[in-house]
Amino acid sequence: MKKKDLDERKKKVLQAIVEEYINTAEPVSSGSITKGHGLDYSSATIRNDMAQLESIGFLDKPHTSAGRVPSAEGYRYYVNELLKEDNLSLEEIKYIQNKLKIKVNEIEDLTKVATTTLSEITHYTTVAVGPKADKQIIEEIKFVSLGQRMLMVVIVTDTGLVKETIIKFDEDITESQVDTLNNLFNTRLRGKPLSKIDKPMADYIFSEVHYSIGIMKAIIEQINKIVEEENNNIFLEGAKKSFDLPEFKSMKVAKNFVNLLDAKDEMLEIFNSGDAEDINVFIGDDDENSNLKDFSIITFKHTLGDKDLGTIGIIGPKRMDYAKVIAVMKYISKKLNEDNDKKEGM
Amino acid sequence: MKKKDLDERKKKVLQAIVEEYINTAEPVSSGSITKGHGLDYSSATIRNDMAQLESIGFLDKPHTSAGRVPSAEGYRYYVNELLKEDNLSLEEIKYIQNKLKIKVNEIEDLTKVATTTLSEITHYTTVAVGPKADKQIIEEIKFVSLGQRMLMVVIVTDTGLVKETIIKFDEDITESQVDTLNNLFNTRLRGKPLSKIDKPMADYIFSEVHYSIGIMKAIIEQINKIVEEENNNIFLEGAKKSFDLPEFKSMKVAKNFVNLLDAKDEMLEIFNSGDAEDINVFIGDDDENSNLKDFSIITFKHTLGDKDLGTIGIIGPKRMDYAKVIAVMKYISKKLNEDNDKKEGM
DNA sequence: TTTAGCAATCAAACACAAAGAGTGCTAAAG
DNA sequence: CTTTAGCACTCTTTGTGTTTGATTGCTAAA
Numbered sequence: 001m002k003k004k005d006l007d008e009r010k011k012k013v014l015q016a017i018v019e020e021y022i023n024t025a026e027p028v029s030s031g032s033i034t035k036g037h038g039l040d041y042s043s044a045t046i047r048n049d050m051a052q053l054e055s056i057g058f059l060d061k062p063h064t065s066a067g068r069v070p071s072a073e074g075y076r077y078y079v080n081e082l083l084k085e086d087n088l089s090l091e092e093i094k095y096i097q098n099k100l101k102i103k104v105n106e107i108e109d110l111t112k113v114a115t116t117t118l119s120e121i122t123h124y125t126t127v128a129v130g131p132k133a134d135k136q137i138i139e140e141i142k143f144v145s146l147g148q149r150m151l152m153v154v155i156v157t158d159t160g161l162v163k164e165t166i167i168k169f170d171e172d173i174t175e176s177q178v179d180t181l182n183n184l185f186n187t188r189l190r191g192k193p194l195s196k197i198d199k200p201m202a203d204y205i206f207s208e209v210h211y212s213i214g215i216m217k218a219i220i221e222q223i224n225k226i227v228e229e230e231n232n233n234i235f236l237e238g239a240k241k242s243f244d245l246p247e248f249k250s251m252k253v254a255k256n257f258v259n260l261l262d263a264k265d266e267m268l269e270i271f272n273s274g275d276a277e278d279i280n281v282f283i284g285d286d287d288e289n290s291n292l293k294d295f296s297i298i299t300f301k302h303t304l305g306d307k308d309l310g311t312i313g314i315i316g317p318k319r320m321d322y323a324k325v326i327a328v329m330k331y332i333s334k335k336l337n338e339d340n341d342k343k344e345g346m
Numbered sequence: 347m348k349k350k351d352l353d354e355r356k357k358k359v360l361q362a363i364v365e366e367y368i369n370t371a372e373p374v375s376s377g378s379i380t381k382g383h384g385l386d387y388s389s390a391t392i393r394n395d396m397a398q399l400e401s402i403g404f405l406d407k408p409h410t411s412a413g414r415v416p417s418a419e420g421y422r423y424y425v426n427e428l429l430k431e432d433n434l435s436l437e438e439i440k441y442i443q444n445k446l447k448i449k450v451n452e453i454e455d456l457t458k459v460a461t462t463t464l465s466e467i468t469h470y471t472t473v474a475v476g477p478k479a480d481k482q483i484i485e486e487i488k489f490v491s492l493g494q495r496m497l498m499v500v501i502v503t504d505t506g507l508v509k510e511t512i513i514k515f516d517e518d519i520t521e522s523q524v525d526t527l528n529n530l531f532n533t534r535l536r537g538k539p540l541s542k543i544d545k546p547m548a549d550y551i552f553s554e555v556h557y558s559i560g561i562m563k564a565i566i567e568q569i570n571k572i573v574e575e576e577n578n579n580i581f582l583e584g585a586k587k588s589f590d591l592p593e594f595k596s597m598k599v600a601k602n603f604v605n606l607l608d609a610k611d612e613m614l615e616i617f618n619s620g621d622a623e624d625i626n627v628f629i630g631d632d633d634e635n636s637n638l639k640d641f642s643i644i645t646f647k648h649t650l651g652d653k654d655l656g657t658i659g660i661i662g663p664k665r666m667d668y669a670k671v672i673a674v675m676k677y678i679s680k681k682l683n684e685d686n687d688k689k690e691g692m
Numbered sequence: 693t694t695t696a697g698c699a700a701t702c703a704a705a706c707a708c709a710a711a712g713a714g715t716g717c718t719a720a721a722g
Numbered sequence: 723c724t725t726t727a728g729c730a731c732t733c734t735t736t737g738t739g740t741t742t743g744a745t746t747g748c749t750a751a752a
Contacts, residue, residue: 029714042726047715064732065714105514105568144490146502152510156492164498164510168451222451240608243601254600255589262586375745388695393746410701411745 006053011082012038013049014058018070018078022319025246027067072318075283075296079322086323088331092121096328100335107160107309111302112235114332115312119238121328124316125261128235129271131159131308133227134195141185148172153223157194159309163230167222169215177212181219184208194227234264247317253294260291260315271311274299279329284318296320300329302336352399357428358384359395360404364416364424368665371592373413418664421629421642425668432669434677438467442674446681453506453655457648458581460678461658465584467674470662471607474581475617477505477654479573480541487531494518499569503540505655509576513568515561523558527565530554540576543569580610593663599640606637606661617657620645625675630664642666646675648682 006014016037020028030046033039039046050068053059058074070078088096099117104110111128119126136157144152146166151173155163184205189196202220209216239261248254260267274280280299284292298320299313312332314325352360362383366374376393379385385392396414399405404420407413416424434442445463450456457474465472483504490498495518501509530551535542548566555562585607594600606613620626625646630638644666645659658678660671 027714031714043714044716044726044728045724048725051716061715063734064716065712065734067714105512140492142490142492144488144500146486146488146500146508150502152500152508154490154492154498154510156496162492162498162512164500166451166508240604243604249597251595251597251600254597258586258589373745377745389745390695390697390747391693394694397747407746409703410747411703411743413745 010049015082029067072283072286079281086327116237124314125239125242126237126314128312130310133231134193135308136194138189143178143181163226165222165226256291276301356395361428375413418629418632425627432673462583470660471585471588472583472660474658476656479577480539481654482540484535489524489527509572511568511572602637622647
């Protein structure tokens with residue numbers, strides 16, 4: 001049997017199982033879904049369907065006399081084919097509106113508020129990562145001296161993001177040197193992506209500036225550090241909530257969770273791999289020794305027009321309430337764009 | 347019996363029990379400490395001592411036929427009276443030296459490196475909190491305009507800390523306004539602690555500047571936000587390591603741990619309450635429903651002369667290796683001061 | 693004061709039975 | 723051909739009683 005060709009009843013059975021399991025976190029028996037969910041068959045009939053759904057890999061059986069549990073594939077089919085839109089309650093809508101109403105100076109703050117709100121409404125752990133360095137265009141680089149031996153570098157990007165760093169030197173730095181720096185860096189980097197501040201760029205700067213190698217080295221080092229940090233910056237919210245989930249009774253699951261949150265590279269890869277237009281659902285595979293085994297990640301891009309302002313996501317159990325989460329995300333995503341439009345126009 | 351008047355043998359027995367428990371995480375039986383630890387008595391003798399140590403509250407008994415476990419009071423006595431200095435291995439010393447050698451631009455970075463190193467050597471979770479706002483003296487406030495409607499505020503404090511924030515306005519701001527701001531804030535705030543940027547100060551500024559109430563409000567709001575953030579800033583390292591501890595097999599303990607890390611106010615209170623000169627040991631009380639029940643916190647102040655540069659600490663199980671942790675902390679604390687001396691002199 | 697000896701205590705481990713949940717299969721009914 | 727009732731079978735969970743082993747507390751002797 002082709003996996004796509006589920007007859008209507010089997011679809012309903014799968015859907016009922018997934019939804020039941022999301023609610024109860026217990027294996028679902030054939031008897032428990034004979035009524036409701038648009039079904040009205042005997043448990044024997046359901047059982048036959050279940051056996052087939054298992055044989056094509058959509059269901060798992062913890063052991064003979066337990067019910068069935070959706071497999072990662074089962075969840076995927078459910079999310080792609082069976083999920084029906086959930087509607088937010090009026091309170092939820094009001095709550096979100098109220099939260100996103102705040103005035104912010106940096107887009108980054110707005111992303112954070114949205115991430116926090118998402119966690120508050122869904123009760124899952126949420127995460128925000130900034131846009132990658134190659135997506136951020138430098139609008140201005142400004143060097144400001146703070147006393148004789150201290151210099152601040154400010155980088156303003158088109159995402160409204162402003163990054164600063166302080167550099168201290170062993171030697172004095174003059175105002176004219178600061179001017180040179182401002183000229184040099186701006187003519188060279190304005191309009192380029194953040195990621196352009198790299199080795200070739202450093203070499204060029206070195207070739208242009210013949211004095212104070214020490215100063216130049218310190219500057220380039222520090223700027224590289226900002227870019228690096230910017231590329232690896234992860235904001236986390238509501239991690240503690242996850243520990244109330246029933247799956248966290250298993251120490252193994254809890255440990256996988258903290259390992260997952262700690263594996264920033266893995267997280268960044270997932271968060272940056274999603275499609276820009278859509279809500280992306282990553283359902284943890286069944287691989288026994290993956291951190292992701294028990295979890296799913298759902299992400300969406302915070303955008304303004306075609307500007308990438310970073311990715312916001314949720315990390316929950318595979319058994320998470322996909323319909324609700326996706327509905328909340330869609331709403332927040334829409335609101336973020338509305339608000340941004342207003343801000344642009346102001 | 348007075349708690350302080352333990353005879354020599356009882357001290358040794360208590361010490362042996364604590365150390366054995368630290369090693370094994372299992373209740374300690376009378377039989378297991380008849381030899382070694384400077385003891386050479388029969389188990390019956392040890393048993394008598396144990397019974398008395400229990401009656402004065404230094405030991406607990408999970409149940410009749412288990413061994414004994416130190417109580418919070420027992421740990422306290424051990425730490426205050428019995429602990430003998432541990433020595434670091436040559437490798438450990440080298441490792442720390444190497445890590446702290448790095449050149450930093452902000453003291454904050456040095457604190458972070460020290461905190462990370464502390465976690466790496468001890469394998470416990472470590473934490474750093476910055477100095478409180480009333481301990482940080484403002485050396486300069488600088489307003490820098492970034493385009494017509496964007497202003498950056500930089501605050502340099504005597505701890506070398508530089509805080510920046512960006513403020514966006516709905517109206518244009520002129521260079522002369524920026525000059526006024528610089529004058530006003532600097533004459534008023536230079537030499538004052540960060541915490542002085544408060545309501546009375548805001549009122550004063552309002553009374554002096556008669557134009558652009560909107561701009562002034564935005565500025566004061568933002569500055570308050572920095573100070574607030576600065577006061578609540580917690581840096582955490584190695585939280586994941588704790589999950590390998592045997593005590594984390596109990597979900598209750600794991601949950602207490604994440605709750606503890608999440609309860610920033612509680613953490614800050616503990617971290618800020620320590621004595622400046624010393625290494626401070628907070629041993630979790632026996633109170634059943636406290637987050638701290640299973641944990642101890644050890645802190646020391648990162649200082650330079652009499653300047654408070656923040657507090658660094660460790661959060662581990664009550665059963666943690668106090669001798670080792672304290673030894674490492676003492677060494678790092680000393681090194682931080684040495685390095686700072688060098689940095690001051692450069 | 694210390695220790696040997698021993699009964700008493702209690703968790704942990706084991707074994708076994710019974711109960712309960714749920715399946716898979718078969719054969720009959722629709 | 724699809725659906726369903728019926729029932730044997732499987733496997734976990736729960737309960738119970740038993741044994742084992744660790745460890746203590748007490749007593750009486752060294």
